[in-house]
Amino acid sequence: MMEDIKKYQKAEKEKKLREKNQPIPWYYDGLEKLCDRIHPTSQLLKLTDIKDLSYDTKLYRFISANPDKPLAPFRAGSYIGLTVNINSVRTSRPYSLVSSPNQLAYYELGIRKKEGGFVSPFLYHNAQIGDIFVSTEPLGNLYYNPLFHGKNLVFIAGGCGITPFISMLRDITERAVPIKIILLYGCVTEKDILFNEELREILSRRSNITITHILSEPAADWKGECGFITKDKIITQIGSFKDKYFYVVGNRPMYKFIENELNEMGVPRHKIYYEAFGVPEDITQVMGWPSNIDSSKKVKVTVSFRGTKEIENQEFEVYCVEPLLNSIEGFKNSQITIDNGCRSGECALCRTKLLKGNVFVPPEVTVREVDNDFGFIHPCVSYPITDVHLDLTYT
Numbered sequence: 001m002m003e004d005i006k007k008y009q010k011a012e013k014e015k016k017l018r019e020k021n022q023p024i025p026w027y028y029d030g031l032e033k034l035c036d037r038i039h040p041t042s043q044l045l046k047l048t049d050i051k052d053l054s055y056d057t058k059l060y061r062f063i064s065a066n067p068d069k070p071l072a073p074f075r076a077g078s079y080i081g082l083t084v085n086i087n088s089v090r091t092s093r094p095y096s097l098v099s100s101p102n103q104l105a106y107y108e109l110g111i112r113k114k115e116g117g118f119v120s121p122f123l124y125h126n127a128q129i130g131d132i133f134v135s136t137e138p139l140g141n142l143y144y145n146p147l148f149h150g151k152n153l154v155f156i157a158g159g160c161g162i163t164p165f166i167s168m169l170r171d172i173t174e175r176a177v178p179i180k181i182i183l184l185y186g187c188v189t190e191k192d193i194l195f196n197e198e199l200r201e202i203l204s205r206r207s208n209i210t211i212t213h214i215l216s217e218p219a220a221d222w223k224g225e226c227g228f229i230t231k232d233k234i235i236t237q238i239g240s241f242k243d244k245y246f247y248v249v250g251n252r253p254m255y256k257f258i259e260n261e262l263n264e265m266g267v268p269r270h271k272i273y274y275e276a277f278g279v280p281e282d283i284t285q286v287m288g289w290p291s292n293i294d295s296s297k298k299v300k301v302t303v304s305f306r307g308t309k310e311i312e313n314q315e316f317e318v319y320c321v322e323p324l325l326n327s328i329e330g331f332k333n334s335q336i337t338i339d340n341g342c343r344s345g346e347c348a349l350c351r352t353k354l355l356k357g358n359v360f361v362p363p364e365v366t367v368r369e370v371d372n373d374f375g376f377i378h379p380c381v382s383y384p385i386t387d388v389h390l391d392l393t394y395t
């Protein structure tokens with residue numbers, strides 16, 4: 001394995017050298033432009049509209065703030081990492097695109113104000129029309145793949161987890177894709193249901209789409225389903241799971257709950273796609289967390305990075321129960337920036353070399369074998385349990 005990697009690295013180096021010495025082909029400019037159009041390193045977005053979706057959720061519409069750069073195309077189900085600057089702390093969060101991918105005049109994000117959160121309450125109370133934001137290109141693995149997902153889909157959404165499904169439903173209905181969709185949408189109360197009118201309209205116009213709302217704390221006059229999205233409720237709505245592909249989007253506790261229900265039904269893991277952004281509320285409760293480490297423990301983090309002229313080192317003292325990325329971003333006016341998108345260990349944008357020390361990574365996060373072998377970590381889901389040294393100069 002190591003031999004193969006070394007051979008690959010050598011071949012890559014030789015290829016780069018060859019390319020450097022070769023004349024630039026005539027089509028190079030066009031290809032560069034196309035790549036940048038599809039995969040821009042970042043995008044500048046201008047907020048043009050804000051609407052209430054519910055008592056705690058708003059719809060934010062953005063256009064490209066750069067007239068020469070249209071918004072990057074995306075597949076329904078994608079998300080973008082939206083960067084904000086809050087009191088000199090620069091951080092970002094992943095938010096699913098709600099808008100249809102069949103138009104690129106604007107992106108829309110539906111963002112719920114998370115109690116005790118940092119970014120979403122800030123946006124809810126402070127975002128103003130005309131504000132400019134930086135975002136990533138559209139990212140993510142949640143999208144309809146006809147080859148592997150077949151023609152019978154089950155969407156399971158919890159609360160604000162409906163947002164990528166709205167984009168997918170818009171896409172599928174606009175293009176009249178001949179597939180069947182069963183949407184199970186769980187909320188706490190009726191006023192938590194987002195896009196209710198649009199869902200009703202889709203339901204009335206499309207015979208290939210069924211929608212069931214399930215409320216965990218319904219009012220006395222609610223006539224629909226009550227409780228959680230349990231195995232029994234899923235079976236009642238979908239019948240056999242055999243020919244179906246499942247997408248699950250919600251918060252982490254819901255993800256765990258649904259995982260268990262689908263497991264009990266016998267749905268094979270490869271027939272389910274889960275999307276749950278974020279890190280555990282309390283890392284010390286996660287399986288495998290070293291029990292001898294006190295949650296108040298602080299460790300020293302040294303970061304080597306390219307300063308204005310030369311390589312510099314910066315040292316921080318951080319809590320071991322905070323993900324490294326959050327801790328580093330939390331230092332006001334820090335010169336250090338780490339690219340990121342999903343903040344869940346999936347996109348690998350934050351991939352960073354760990355020179356020294358140990359980190360704890362939740363067991364459900366899968367780090368590529370090659371990253372482990374060469375000492376790379378994802379700071380968005382890595383908790384420093386000893387003093388650590390990170391190298392951001394490594395390319």
Ligand code: FES
Nearest residue numbers: 341343348350380
């Ligand atoms: S931000 Fe995506 S893996 Fe860290």
